[in-house]
Amino acid sequence: MSRKPYVREISHTTWYLARRRDLLHMAQEVTSLxxxxxxxxxxxxxxxxxxxxxxxxxxxxxxGSPLVxxxxxxTFVIMLYHSISWFSVTPKAMPVQIGEEFLPGGIIAxxxxxAWVVVSAVIYYLAGGFNx
Amino acid sequence: xxxxxxxxxxxxxxxxxxxxxWFQTYQVPCDEDWVVLDAINYVKDHLDGSxxxxxxCHMAVCGSCSMMINGDPALSCKTFIRDLPExxxxxxxxxxxxxxxxxxxxMDDFMEKxxxxxxxxxxxxxxxxxxxxxLQSPAELKKFKQYTLCINCACCYSACPQYALIPEFIxxxxxxxxxxxxxxxxxxxxxxxxxxxxSNEGIWDCSFAGACSDVCPKHVDPASAVQQxxxxxxxxxxxxxxxxxxxxx
Amino acid sequence: xxxxxxxxxxxxxxxxxxxxxxxxxxxAPDLKxxxxxxxxxxxxxxVAAEGGAAGVIKQGDSLEDHFNDTVAGGDWLCDQDAVDLFxxxxxxELTQLEHWGCPWSREKNGxxxxxxFGGMKNERTWFAADKSGFHILHTLFQTSLKxxxxxxxxxxxxxxxxxxxxxxxxxxxxxxxTGLMQLFQxxxxxxxxxxAGWMFPFTTxxxxxxxxxxxxxxxxxxxxxxxxxxxxHPTGLPGTGILLTEGCxxxxxxxxxxxxxxxxxxxxxxxxxxxxxxxxxxxxxRDRLSQAFWHEQKKGRTVGSRxxxxxxxxxxxxxxxxxxxxLPLVRDLAASYVGADPVHELVxxxxxxxxxxxxxxxxxDAATPMPGLYAAGECACVSINGANRLGSxxxxxxxxxxxxxxxxxxxxxxxxxxxxxxxxRQKGEEARKRVTDLFLREDGGENITTIRKEMNETMESGAGxxxxxxxxxxxxxKVLELRERFSRVHLEDKSNVFNTNMLYTMEVGSMLEAAHxxxxxxxxxKESRGSHQRLDYTARDDGSFLKHSLxxxxxxxxxxxxxxxxxxxxxxxxxxxxxxxxx
Numbered sequence: 001m002s003r004k005p006y007v008r009e010i011s012h013t014t015w016y017l018a019r020r021r022d023l024l025h026m027a028q029e030v031t032s033l034x035x036x037x038x039x040x041x042x043x044x045x046x047x048x049x050x051x052x053x054x055x056x057x058x059x060x061x062x063x064g065s066p067l068v069x070x071x072x073x074x075t076f077v078i079m080l081y082h083s084i085s086w087f088s089v090t091p092k093a094m095p096v097q098i099g100e101e102f103l104p105g106g107i108i109a110x111x112x113x114x115a116w117v118v119v120s121a122v123i124y125y126l127a128g129g130f131n132x
Numbered sequence: 133x134x135x136x137x138x139x140x141x142x143x144x145x146x147x148x149x150x151x152x153x154w155f156q157t158y159q160v161p162c163d164e165d166w167v168v169l170d171a172i173n174y175v176k177d178h179l180d181g182s183x184x185x186x187x188x189c190h191m192a193v194c195g196s197c198s199m200m201i202n203g204d205p206a207l208s209c210k211t212f213i214r215d216l217p218e219x220x221x222x223x224x225x226x227x228x229x230x231x232x233x234x235x236x237x238x239m240d241d242f243m244e245k246x247x248x249x250x251x252x253x254x255x256x257x258x259x260x261x262x263x264x265x266x267l268q269s270p271a272e273l274k275k276f277k278q279y280t281l282c283i284n285c286a287c288c289y290s291a292c293p294q295y296a297l298i299p300e301f302i303x304x305x306x307x308x309x310x311x312x313x314x315x316x317x318x319x320x321x322x323x324x325x326x327x328x329x330x331s332n333e334g335i336w337d338c339s340f341a342g343a344c345s346d347v348c349p350k351h352v353d354p355a356s357a358v359q360q361x362x363x364x365x366x367x368x369x370x371x372x373x374x375x376x377x378x379x380x381x
Numbered sequence: 382x383x384x385x386x387x388x389x390x391x392x393x394x395x396x397x398x399x400x401x402x403x404x405x406x407x408x409a410p411d412l413k414x415x416x417x418x419x420x421x422x423x424x425x426x427x428v429a430a431e432g433g434a435a436g437v438i439k440q441g442d443s444l445e446d447h448f449n450d451t452v453a454g455g456d457w458l459c460d461q462d463a464v465d466l467f468x469x470x471x472x473x474e475l476t477q478l479e480h481w482g483c484p485w486s487r488e489k490n491g492x493x494x495x496x497x498f499g500g501m502k503n504e505r506t507w508f509a510a511d512k513s514g515f516h517i518l519h520t521l522f523q524t525s526l527k528x529x530x531x532x533x534x535x536x537x538x539x540x541x542x543x544x545x546x547x548x549x550x551x552x553x554x555x556x557x558x559t560g561l562m563q564l565f566q567x568x569x570x571x572x573x574x575x576x577a578g579w580m581f582p583f584t585t586x587x588x589x590x591x592x593x594x595x596x597x598x599x600x601x602x603x604x605x606x607x608x609x610x611x612x613x614h615p616t617g618l619p620g621t622g623i624l625l626t627e628g629c630x631x632x633x634x635x636x637x638x639x640x641x642x643x644x645x646x647x648x649x650x651x652x653x654x655x656x657x658x659x660x661x662x663x664x665x666x667r668d669r670l671s672q673a674f675w676h677e678q679k680k681g682r683t684v685g686s687r688x689x690x691x692x693x694x695x696x697x698x699x700x701x702x703x704x705x706x707x708l709p710l711v712r713d714l715a716a717s718y719v720g721a722d723p724v725h726e727l728v729x730x731x732x733x734x735x736x737x738x739x740x741x742x743x744x745x746d747a748a749t750p751m752p753g754l755y756a757a758g759e760c761a762c763v764s765i766n767g768a769n770r771l772g773s774x775x776x777x778x779x780x781x782x783x784x785x786x787x788x789x790x791x792x793x794x795x796x797x798x799x800x801x802x803x804x805x806r807q808k809g810e811e812a813r814k815r816v817t818d819l820f821l822r823e824d825g826g827e828n829i830t831t832i833r834k835e836m837n838e839t840m841e842s843g844a845g846x847x848x849x850x851x852x853x854x855x856x857x858x859k860v861l862e863l864r865e866r867f868s869r870v871h872l873e874d875k876s877n878v879f880n881t882n883m884l885y886t887m888e889v890g891s892m893l894e895a896a897h898x899x900x901x902x903x904x905x906x907k908e909s910r911g912s913h914q915r916l917d918y919t920a921r922d923d924g925s926f927l928k929h930s931l932x933x934x935x936x937x938x939x940x941x942x943x944x945x946x947x948x949x950x951x952x953x954x955x956x957x958x959x960x961x962x963x964x
Contacts, residue, residue: 002877003559004147005230005238010296019203022293025341089342092356093363100271148876165620165718176881177830181873183880186420188587191623191714193515194424210717232558232878239421243535251523253482265479269490273484280484280516285425309523316482 028085034075035082041068087112138162138213139220140171142183145231153231156180157220162213166202168221169197169208172235185235192349195283198290199235200224205290207349226290242286245302249310249328254321266318276315279357281350288344288354294337301337302328304344304354311357314364330365338362382564382809386546387415387532388794389787390552390567392539392594394418395425396514396776397758398573399521404787405425406528412794415565417534417554419884422522426575426587427779430514431626431710432446432498433506434776436471439495442503444468451774452952454500454666455738455767456606456911457927460948463745463763467774467781474630474780475507483520484509486707497631497659498773500666500959504659506773511626511710517776537563538884539593541812542570542601542754548797549601549707549754553812557884562816564809568797569753569790572598572741573783576759579898581734581844582837585617585624594760596891598741599898603749604931604943606762608895609903610738610912612770613846615670617733619688621718623729625711627772629723630663632707636695637727638672640683644692646722647765648673650960660963666833668769668912669959671732675846684729688719691729700724732846736775738912739902742931747786753793757786758843764929767947768911825869829882832863832870833889836896839863844899849916850939854902858895864937867893900942905942906930923954 016022048059062068090112091105124130138160145153158179160171169187176183185208192210201211202222209346213221229237259266288304295301310329314322329335338358345355389405391398394416402416418425437447447468452459479485479493486494486508498506509516525531529759536557543564544553552719570903574594578586599605603843615636616625630636633656638644643653643662650665650673657664674692683690696704701724704712708723715721721728740762747755747763758779765778836859843856867890874882908922927947932940958964 002148003232004878005232006145006147006153007230008153008227012297015296016293021291021343021346022341025293025343026341029339072312089340089355089359092353093359095356095360097271097275100269100274102274146876147878181829182876184879186424188420188424188589189426189429190587190621191429191718193512194426194428194587194712196420196424212717231493231877236879238558243421246523247526250526252527253480253524259480260481261473261476265476265493268487269491270487270489272491273487277484280519281512283428283515284421313482316484318482 028082031078032082034071034078038072038075083116087116134164135161136164136213138171140175141220141222142172142175142235143224144183144234147233148181155227164214166213167209168201168211168223171213171221172208172223183235184233193283194284198226198285198287200227200290205287205347207285207287210349226286228290228292228296229286239286241299242284242289242305244302245306246284248302249306250321250325251306251309251313253313253316253319254324255318256320263346269316272317275317276312278352279312279315282308282352282354285349287347287349291343291344291347293341294339298337300333302334304358307335307338307361308352308354308357311361314361323324326365329361335361335365382562382813384564384566384806384809385415385466386566388412388567389569389571389790390415390417390554391571391573392417392597393425393572393758393760394422394522394533394535394574395758395779396427396521397786398425398571399518399525400780400783401571401573401757401787401790403521403525404784405791405909406525406530408788409791409794410528411617412528412530413569414531415534416525416531417537417539417565419536419538419557419593420535421535422525423519424589425518426590427514427518427622427776428502429585429587430517430776431511431624432628432631433496433508433513433773433930434475434517434780435498435501435506435771435773436475436777437468437505438472438475438493438507439504442505444935447471447505449952450501451765451771452767453957454771455769456921456957457609457923457949457952457954458764458767458910458929458947460736460745460764461950461952462948463961464765466745467765467778470781471700471777472594474777474784478517478520478780481520482765483516483525486510495655498662499627499630499664499670499815500660500771500773501664501773501868502659502964505753506628506631508628511708512626518644520841528838538887539574539597540816540887542597543629543805543808543812544601544751545801545808548752550800550805551699551809552597555816557879560880562813564805566800566802566805568794569755569894571747571786572754572756572760573758573779573786574760576737577658577742577892577895578734579888580735580896581611581840582834583617583622583841584734585614585622586734591888592891592895593888595740596758596894598754599894599932599934601751601754602934603754604742604933605895605898605944606739606742606929606931607764607768607902608737608739608769608898608932609844609906609930610766611734611844612667612736612738613732614667614669614735615674615732616694616730617730617735618715618719619686619691619729620854622733623718624712624733624735624928625694625715625728626708627667629694629696629708629711631657632696632703633657633699634663634694636663636730637693637695638669638779639678639684640682640861642682644677644682645670645673648676652961658961661960665959666957667735667772668914671846672914674732686729688729689731689758691731693727694723694730695727696723697725697727724786736770738762738764738768738770739899746789747782748789753784753797757782761818768913816887819883820872820875822871824871827866827869829870829886829889831893832867836860836863836889840896840899845902847914847916848903850904853900856900857897857904860893860900861939864893864897894934901940902930902932902942927954
């Protein structure tokens with residue numbers, strides 16, 4: 001048998017460095033760690049709340065530390081980036097066909113932004129934000 | 133017609149002589165309206181008859197001449213020399229596939245995956261031919277039309293980071309083909325395909341890098357098909373939890 | 382040499398081969414099918430057909446009209462019994478494809494849409510935008526994956542038919558990725574290996590269309606029929622030869638010369654209505670349109686371009702929406718390869734070799750004169766196309782006769798005598814020797830590229846749109862010379878794995894043999910009919926030539942010619958009338 005197919009091995013740790021497209025993708029994947037940590041923090045808060053005012057105060061104090069504030073700012077920026085990049089691809093994932101034509105992607109993305117603003121406002125209202 | 137000499141740097145691999153691939157360079161006098169394939173054909177005809185590669189239609193529809201051009205998968209018959217940056221053009225066989233010889237890759241895995249998603253119309257009851265055609269409105273046709281346009285060039289597998297890391301991944305073209313039939317108003321086979329499509333090697337292996345859609349020469353947008361299937365599969369899951377039926381996953 | 386035993390071996394996995402394979406699998410699931418192709422099925426050149434497939438479906442159209450259009454379009458060289466069968470089966474086969482999922486374009490009411498096509502009296506061409514062949518091929522390929530009895534042998538290059546006891550009992554093939562010779566022993570064999578456009582320099586055909594199937598049958602003693610009839614498609618992109626479908630004109634595109642004048646009105650195709658009129662002007666048949674270009678060129682009314690002389694295809698008035706919907710591929714191809722966007726610009730075009738009307742002689746059952754051997758698709762000549770094929774008849778033909786070949790191959794496989802195994806093995810060894818001899822051949826100073834180019838040039842000069850005794854004689858002599866020189870070509874690459882140097886060399890060998898049949902059939906047909914136009918015999922001569930040419934292989938020398946009466950059932954030869962007075 002003269003066949004001898006050659007398999008080009010790729011490095012499982014550095015493969016994404018070769019192409020800009022892959023690097024950006026991995027950057028996006030890695031930044032979701034921040035979102036994950038933020039979620040754990042929120043859950044910690046809920047747990048603290050269930051344990052009584054003392055425990056909750058400890059949680060609130062921890063939130064005030066400069067390190068946590070810095071972390072929250074970074075996460076906020078990353079969250080914005082993820083939201084915008086997700087909204088920009090929603091027309092692919094959730095196309096809307098009316099009659100024969102598909103709704104232009106811009107409208108579907110805009111719908112998501114509007115929903116985002118509305119939901120944010122509702123949460124802000126429920127949290128008492130509009131009462132000064 | 134103006135000519136320009138272009139250096140092609142082509143990855144060679146002759147299994148009977150070479151232990152590993154190596155680059156060979158050729159100087160090719162190219163016409164201004166040549167595509168990369170024309171330059172490779174020039175090499176084959178005039179400089180080196182031993183170079184092997186696949187090609188046929190020279191009009192971007194047969195899907196056989198895909199290869200890596202300057203690091204990205206593309207059809208060599210649709211990549212114009214004039215659009216490439218000055219300097220040598222680097223040509224390699226499609227990434228993520230074993231090299232059979234020179235620019236020819238082993239397609240077995242791709243072909244097996246196409247077959248696995250049951251890419252044909254499935255009906256619970258066949259309509260007899262005598263009863264004529266199924267009716268399908270232009271809107272119903274448009275719903276899946278884009279996903280019929282795949283030419284099986286496998287550029288998407290070459291660009292897909294998940295396929296590179298997880299060879300079991302069914303991959304963009306095959307999943308898109310499943311979606312094409314799922315979305316066809318005449319088809320009733322989605323449940324049958326779901327066993328393959330929504331398996332561990334199916335849609336959930338996709339990380340939505342979107343590279344497949346970036347490189348697709350026919351703008352099929354496989355990434356969109358896969359995301360739509362993820363959503364449909366998720367909806368099924370919730371519907372079943374709520375006891376409202378829904379396809380299996 | 383390994384022997385692979387099968388029931389039906391099919392050579393070629395394009396439209397006809399796939400349709401035949403499915404027909405066998407459906408009608409005889411117990412029979413094994415070996416579907417052997419030198420390329421993956423999706424690469425087969427059916428993929429490049431654009432415009433559509435003809436079949437009567439619309440109110441107001443009739444089978445009789447399709448019959449008459451086809452017979453007159455073929456300049457009465459069609460076998461009318463075959464045409465009759467063809468036009469009746471056409472709508473059935475196209476509906477069958479619909480049932481298999483082909484994404485045909487639709488009317489608002491959900492019915493399949495049809496478009497006008499050249500030489501057709503009524504709208505009857507089913508289409509899937511301008512990628513009809515692509516969708517037909519992929520639908521067939523994907524459907525074929527359902528059937529467990531179909532075993533594919535992708536990238537196996539068939540070299541010779543195995544004929545034992547006068548019966549076709551198999552085929553030898555080289556597995557490209559190992560270089561190993563395999564012997565397929567079969568109870569029936571179907572050739573569906575496509576056309577031969579690559580013997581010409583300027584063609585719409587893909588590089589794989591190299592006459593392999595025709596040459597294989599020819600060498601085995603089966604005659605090639607009507608090989609002199611070579612179709613030039615009037616609208617190819619200059620430079621590359623890429624096809625722009627007749628659908629461009631079906632949708633309303635017009636052809637103009639350098640003065641912006643719709644020149645077809647000067648060639649009995651007028652009046653130049655502003656709207657498309659069936660069978661007139663741009664919707665005339667392909668032979669007449671390509672010939673009109675030749676005359677315009679002689680009159681100096683074509684346009685000089687960097688790719689040679691062209692005329693213009695004007696589609697600007699169709700508007701962007703219609704072009705995007707009906708002709709998206711055409712727009713992409715024209716913009717990419719000649720830099721002209723049909724929405725805003727004139728597109729340069731010129732006639733280009735497109736299709737072989739001739740091919741392996743078969744009867745109405747797709748059976749060749751050799752027991753056990755069937756043929757369908759472009760490599761075959763039934764003949765429904767006569768001296769000039771009408772656009773959109775060929776996609777339907779490969780379905781109708783592909784299926785028929787499959788069904789008749791089943792019948793033969795069921796009744797065939799016990800295989801002559803020792804003779805089959807011996808014939809297999811002979812086939813292998815032909816290939817090993819090529820590998821062992823010493824450098825004889827001949828180069829395969831040079832031979833191919835010289836063949837291309839001589840075929841264009843001697844078997845082009847217009848032909849004359851002198852140039853045809855030169856071409857016959859030249860092909861004879863090239864065949865002799867071919868025997869001195871040696872392989873630059875003697876490796877086993879995916880050796881395309883060997884592949885291309887064998888393909889040139891096939892083309893030279895088929896080219897000889899083309900040139901010799903042409904010089905012996907002393908009349909003008911359909912696509913065979915002679916400057917020295919300008920009229921059709923039904924007295925002497927209402928006959929099919931049959932070319933028989935005679936080894937290294939010129940073929941032996943024989944003739945066969947055309948089957949005429951109800952349409953007596955008449956004048957081909959197009960333009961305003963067409964019926």
